[in-house]
Amino acid sequence: MTPELEFQVPIDDVPERVTLFADVILPLPLPKLYTYRIPYEMNDEVLVGARVLVQFGSKRVLSCVVARIHEQPPAEYQAKYLLEVIDEKPVVTEPQLKLFMWMADYYLCTLGEVINAALPSALKLSSESKIQLHPNFREETNEWPLSGHEMAILYGLKQKPHLTFTEVGHLLQLTSFHKIIKSLLLKEIIIIFEEIAEKYAPKVVKKIRLSPAFTTDEATLEELFNQLAAKPKQLDVLLKYIQLVPLLQDLSLNEAGLEKNLITSNPHLSLSAINTLIKNGVLEQFDTVVSRFPMLERGPYVMPELSTAQAAARDSVLEYFGEKDTVLLHGITGSGKTEIYIDLIQKAVEAGGQVLYLLPEIALTAQIVTRLKRVFGDRLGVYHSKFSDNERVEVWNGILSGRFQVVIGVRSSVFLPFHGLSLIIVDEEHEPSYKQHEPAPRYNAREVALIMAQYHGAKTLLGSATPSIESYYHSLSGRWGLVTLSERFGEATLPQIELVDVRQEGLKKNMLSHFSQKLVHAIEDTLHKKEQVILFQNRRGYAPFIDCNECAWIPKCRNCAVSLSYHKFSNELRCHYCGYTERKPNDCPACGSTMLKTVGFGTEKIEDELKLLLPQARIQRMDLDTTKKKNSHQQIIEDFENLRTDVLVGTQMVTKGLDFEHVSLVGILSADSIIHFPDFRAHERAFQLFVQVSGRAGRKGKAGKVLIQTANPNQPIFQKVMENDYMGLYEQEIAERQKFRYPPFVRIIQLTIKHPEARPAENAAIALAKALTDRLGPKSVLGPEAPHIFKIRNQFLQEIHIKLDRDSGNLKLIKQQIQEAVFQLVQNKEFKNTRVVIDVDPA
DNA sequence: AGCACGCCGACT
C-alpha cells in the first residue's frame, strides 16, 4: 500500500487494520444488543462468550457478555469503545449463547434477563461509586470552610484511601448526603470514581508448615526437639504436627503443610504456643487456594446389578436413542428408575460426554447426591439453590474446564456452560416446579432441556411415575420413545390404598377433629410396630383463616385479596402471598366478640392435634416454615431416616424423592382441596400427588398402607389412584384437553395486567384484549378476567389467555405481535402505571 | 435497571 514498499506483497497478506465491533448483552431488561467498538489492540483478545467492561450511559460501567463480533459500523450512532476485556477465555459457551437467545425469543423476554438469571451474581461485575481525596488537595492549604459532615468525610478518607457511598452513609448516619458530596466535589477536595469489583473470591485456607531450615535432614529436626525440650506446650504442637504430617518418613511432605485450624481447633493444644512457634520462625504460615468442593475419593461402590426388567428398560431406552432424541421413561414408584439413570450416565461418561441430571428442588436430596458421588467422585458437580454464590462460580468454572463431567442440579442448571453435552436426564418430568414463575425468564427447565439437547446433539431421557399429559401424548404420537417399567424393584409391593369418608365418619361421630378414628388407629398400630408414618396436608400454618362467630368478620391481607392464615407458633396472622403479618387479635375488631375461631387446618394444626392424641409419639413437621434455615431441611430428613422421629407431618415437601425404609403408613388428611383446584391440570396434579405420596409407603418388601380422607369418595379419580391406573387418567384427561382446547393441543400464553387501582387495570386489560383480538382473531383471545385472587401486593390483576393451535403457523410472528400490542399499551399515556407480565406455557 | 433532564410544592 505504501509506495515506499520495496517489494510487492501479495494483496491477501497486507495486514489490513480492521475495525471490529462487539454486540454485547447487557445485564439489563433491554430489548436489544448494544454495539461497542473494539480498540484495535484488543482485536485478538475479545472473544464471543467472554465478558468485557463497557461504559453504559454517562456514569455506569457494566460487565457484559459478547454475543457477536463483526465489522459493520453502526449507521445511526457513534459506537463507544469498550473499556476492558475481563476474560481471556469465554465464560459462556457457543451452544449456551444460542440457547439463551432461544429462551429470550420463546419466553418473550430480553436476553439481558436471561443472562441475569444465568450468571451467578459473582460473575456479574458491577461498578460502585466511590470517593477519594482529590489528588491536588492539601489539607494545609485548604481555604474552604468545612461543615461537620464534611470534616467527618475528610477524616474518613484519611483512614481509608476510598469510601463507597454506603460507607459514607454509615459514617455520617445519614441516608441522603448528596449535597455534602456535591459541595466537597465543588471545593475540589474529593473526586468520584467507579470501581469494578470482582465478587468471586477463591477459598483460601491458612496452613502451617515447618520452616525449611528444619527439614533438611532428620538430625536438624531432632536438634529442634532438643531445643524445645523445656517448652512442653510448643513440643505438643510439634508432635501433633509430625503425627499428622509424617515427616520422619518423607521430609518432602512438609511442603504441603497442614491446615492451621486442624491444630488451632484442638482443645488440647495451646494457641499461644502455636503463635510463638510462628513468631520464632520454627513454623511458617501460608495461604493456599482450595476448591469449595473437595476432591472426593470415588467408591467403594459396586453398581447394583440391574434387574431383568431394569436392564430391559435400559436397553429399550438405548435402542430408542438410535432413532429418537427424546425418550419418556414411565416407571411406577419404586421401579428403580435411578439405577437406570446411573447406568446410562456411566455409559455417556465413558464415551466422553457431559451429562446433566435435572431434579426438582425438593427431590434433590443428600441421599441421591451421596449415591452419585460414590459413582462419579469428583467428576460430579452439584448445583443447588441453597449454594452460595462462590460455590456457584466454582461449579460454573468446573464445567467450563471439564472438571465436572456430570452435573446434578435443579431447574437453573440448564444455564450452566456445557460444551459437548451428550445426555440430559429430567427426573420427575411432570413436576410443576420446573417452571419458573418470577421473575423473567419464565422458563420451563424441561422444555429448555429439550432445546439444549438439540443444540448439543444430545439425547434426553424424561422420567416419571406419573408423566405429564403432554409428555405422554408426545410419546404416544411417536415423536418420542416410550419405555414403561411397571414392576417394582426388589420385593417392594404396591401399597394398599383405602378411602375414608370423613362426612360419614363425622355423622357417626367417628372424627376426632380432623382425624378419623381409622387414621388414628392406623397410626397407633404403625407406631406399635416401630414403623413410621407420613401425614400429608397441602397447607402450611395452623389454619387458612379465622373468623368471628358473632359477626362473621374475617381478617384480610391489606395488600392482597386473600384472608390471612393463622400461625399458632408465632401467634400471627400471615399472608402467604406478600408476607404481611400482624398479631392475632384476642377479640373481634369489628364487634368486640371474643368468639374468634379458626377455620380449616394446616400442617401446624395437624402436628398440634396429633401431639394431643398421641402424646408419646415423636412428631416432626416439614413445611416452608420449618425448613427456611439452611440445613433444617436436611436435619429433619436425617432425623426421620435415623428413626429419631416417628411421624412426619408436611406439605408437598414430604412427597418427593425420599426413600424411607421404615414408613408403612401414609395419611392424606384432606384430598378434596387438591382435586377441586380451579385449573385445567387439577386432576392430573391430584393424581400425581396422591400416587407420589402413596409411593412413600412400604418399600423393601413391606406392603404399605395409605389412608385418604375425603368428603367425596365417589370422585372417579380415587378409583384410578387406587388401581394405579395411569392410562385411565390419561385417556380421560386427553379427551378433555382436546374438547376444551388445552395443551398439548394448543399453546397457552398468559398475560397478566397489573395496576395499583382496580378500574384502570380492567380498562387496560380490555384495551389489550381488543388489540390482541385485532391481530390474532377472536378465537385465540380469552378474557380479560380478574383472577380468583384479584389483588396481590397492592396490584390489581387482570388476565388474558391466548390459545394458539399447535399448527397455527408462524409462532414467532404471533409472539412478535403480542409483544407489539403489549408495548403499545404500556407506552400509551392513557394506561400509565400499567404493567404486563407475559408468561408462555404457564404451569 | 439506573440516571439525567425537566416541571411543580415547602423551605433557607
Next chain:
DNA sequence: GTCGGCGTGCTC
C-alpha cells in the same frame, strides 16, 4: 427565590 420531589426517556 431555591431545593428537591418523582415522572418520562435514553442508554451503543
